[in-house]
Amino acid sequence: MNLINIKAVSRKEFYHLIRDFRSMYLAFIIPLLLILMFGYALSLDVDNVKTMVVDHDRTELSRDFIRKLDASSYFKVIYHLRDTVAAIRYLDQGSTTMAVVIPPGWTEDIKADREAQMQVLLDGSDPNFASLSRGYITAFVEAYNRDRFIDFLNRSGKERIEPPVDGRIRVWFNEDLESQNFIVPGIIAIIIMIVGAMLTSLVIAREYENGTMETVRSLPIRGGEFLIGKAIPYFLIALTDVLVAVFMGQVLFGVVMKSSFWLMVLASTIYISVALSLGLLISIATKSQLVANQIAILVTFLPSMLLSNFVFPVENMPKVFQLLTYIVPATYFIDILNGLYLRGLGLDHLWPSYLVLVGMLVVLSNIGFAILKKEGM
Template sequence: MHPLLVQYRAVVVKEVRQTMRDKRVLALLTAAPLVQLFVLGFAVNFDVRHVPTAVVDRDRSEESRAHAQSLLAGDTLDLKMEARDERAAEQLLEQGDASVALVFPPDFQKNLLRGESARVQALVDGSDPVRSATAADAVARHAAARAVEHLSAQAQARGEALPRPAVELAPRVLYNPTLSTAVYVVPGIMAMLLLIVTTVTMAMGLARERESGTLEQLQVTPLRPGVLMVGKVTPFILVGLADVGLALAVGTWVFGVPLRGSLWLVAGVTLLYVMSTLGVGLLIATLSRTQQQAFVGGFLFLLPAVLLSGVLTPLRGMPGWLVWLTWLNPVRYYVEVLRGVLLKGAGLGDLWLQVLLLATFGATVLAVAARRFHKTAG
């Protein structure tokens, strides 16, 4: 066997044994990602249901009660309590006891019977934009549907028929028909957890060896810095690939994430992504003298990388100048590839730009980290 391969195998075996002996690091690499995937997969949920609602019925008529019951019949709005007037309803919103208040005016039924428009006021707590937008949309859709029903009833009473609309909208939801939040979020959570496991663990592990003097002991051996670096990152690459496999299994069986594309493409892109994140961790380690510095450096990279990746919020909602920064973020490319392959069945021909940019980022950061590592270990 070639001497370099002998050195490489020795470093890999040493890293594996050291990791297996450290129960905390072993748990961080294996158990922690699965636990966090379960927790975040269920906790991060944009589906708005059972919004606490207050009703102010100043008309107290049969029509107002029927409309209120119809609005509250679904699972979007839940009746929390009835209020005397608008001021009492606003106080409920201020105290957080309700997020929506429906106000029926005194002449609600009278206006309907006259064939006039009857207005229902909806007070919505805008401090939670997602919940307020969904609740307001539910009220608007219900009002439109009830308006059509009243027009149809009036036309039938006159012996007329309502004309059919010139344009009808027939929506069809692709890739995620149930609009499940988990199907959208879980691939992003996978990328986020893999980033945490590889970058922080790599940075702190190398910093710990520098503090304990282990790295200095390796420097006086015949090991070449390149062999030492590759040997140190190899176990983390294998662990990262294994974590993604487990996360895919959990995402499919527990959260219903589809697997429509090539798993080989997912594996190849995951390898590029892990090499990129390990390169960042290695670079942070070469710039740090202590574990505390490595941890802070890893955190300073993690937070903007996650926020600028599209994991939780779409990139198109960000300002234009901020979107440009996302082109320097490997998490963005990996998330786009995962969602494209898993949800849409996209292939390499559809995602070649993301793969190319991810490979370019990984090669660049690894080259810079290797040079720094050679200087510190040489």
């Protein structure tokens, strides 16, 4: 390894970078947009579910039920309707996602100790949202039942009675179940893939397309020096993006890291290197910017987004996809970041994921070196 050669290539690559508007945009603007978009717009939390109520019963009790429903932070009653036909129309239009239908005689059934039925219509076209809404409404009805039950017992002269089992739920690691706490690590993983792999997938293909690869190959410079020199400017940009994302996560979303900052930097360094090797490998193998870009989206960006446990939980995927998640580097990086961010874990727990990333780096970079060597560099 000749440091002078590495420096020469880095410097040249840096000039390319600052003169290329598209690269600068991908390197700095896209990450900022992603942080803001994911952080604010794509909230995975569900609250204030837009709800319609159709009250056929029209008694004090049914109105009380609806009031309580509206008062809960999970639901927001936006329509009071006369019949289910209208409710179904609104569901069709998509202007609300849930309808609660209280049938006539509901209060009478309750008072007569008969089973009082109530219908809930849910728009299942967004299954995530629907299952969360279902959970909320089920819990709400149960709580309502319990209140009524206790009320009844108390009024019938018994001592104050507590329900026999009272499950008290305490959420660990992400106490408020804020999805931002989970989103910030995921965004960092995706930004690195964009800057690291998608940008670098172009850089060697560009040399082939412009005929400069022939020039470079005639110079006394080794493949390894060339690749490392190429990677350095992108490494620095990716690391800057990570720090910006961490800072913005803290300032805008109040996501504070519980474990060591330096362990995060170490994980990012390794993961960035994996992304860079992958991007450069794609570039060497395809030799065409257009093809390289397509492949980079396919093998870096999309899997990081879809198969990394970031947006979609891996447990719900078919077995084949679950296995695929094991070869996606982002899976391990997000695992580390969640450990550091949410659970306050250290290297003693997270080392296997670090190790897998290092392994991926070794494999990918060596394939890259080998191909360049085969091409006579």
